[in-house]
Amino acid sequence: QVQVVESGGGLVQPGGSLRLSCAASGSIFSINAMGWFRQAPGKEREFVSAINWSGGRTLYADSVKGRFTISRDNAKNTVYLQINSLKPEDAAVYYCAAGYLGLSTKRGAYSYWGQGTQVTVSS
Numbered sequence: 001q002v003q004v005v006e007s008g009g010g011l012v013q014p015g016g017s018l019r020l021s022c023a024a025s026g027s028i029f030s031i032n033a034m035g036w037f038r039q040a041p042g043k044e045r046e047f048v049s050a051i052n053w054s055g056g057r058t059l060y061a062d063s064v065k066g067r068f069t070i071s072r073d074n075a076k077n078t079v080y081l082q083i084n085s086l087k088p089e090d091a092a093v094y095y096c097a098a099g100y101l102g103l104s105t106k107r108g109a110y111s112y113w114g115q116g117t118q119v120t121v122s123s
Contacts, residue, residue: 002026002112004034006096009117012086020081020117022096028053031098034079035110036070038092038119045095047105051079059103064090083119091121 008020022034035050049070050059058070069082079096094117097110104110 002028002031002098004096004098004112004114006094006114006117009094009119011120011122013123014086014088014121016086016121018083018086018119020083020094020096020119022079022081022114024077024079024098028077028098030100032101033099033103033109034072035097035099035104036079036081037095037097037107038090039095039116040089040092043092045107047107048094049081050103050105052103057103059105061105086119086121088121091119093118 003025005023012018031053033050033052036048037045038048039045047061051070051072067085072079096114098112099110101109
């Protein structure tokens with residue numbers, strides 16, 4: 001089993017920045033990729049970004065390219081999502097997920113999910 005716990009959400013003004021953290025624990029030796037997804041009220045959960053646990057390869061949704069940066073600290077078993085130039089449409093609950101498969105934008109590729117952290121964008 002793998003546990004993932006997100007943190008770092010909050011209220012930010014448009015144009016602001018935020019860094020989300022995702023700490024993984026348990027049987028993480030078998031994890032190949034970590035991903036971030038988000039879900040706004042009334043919308044489907046959508047892919048945001050993912051990182052390969054060993055090699056550091058990354059994927060981004062088109063809507064966040066150039067503004068979001070995913071990174072990992074293997075020593076801390078933690079993945080980060082740096083969010084810059086926040087827009088109102090970025091407001092959502094952000095979920096971290098861990099998976100045994102390689103990098104993927106698909107929800108089904110990730111087996112373990114956190115509870116989510118709320119990001120609110122408002123002036």
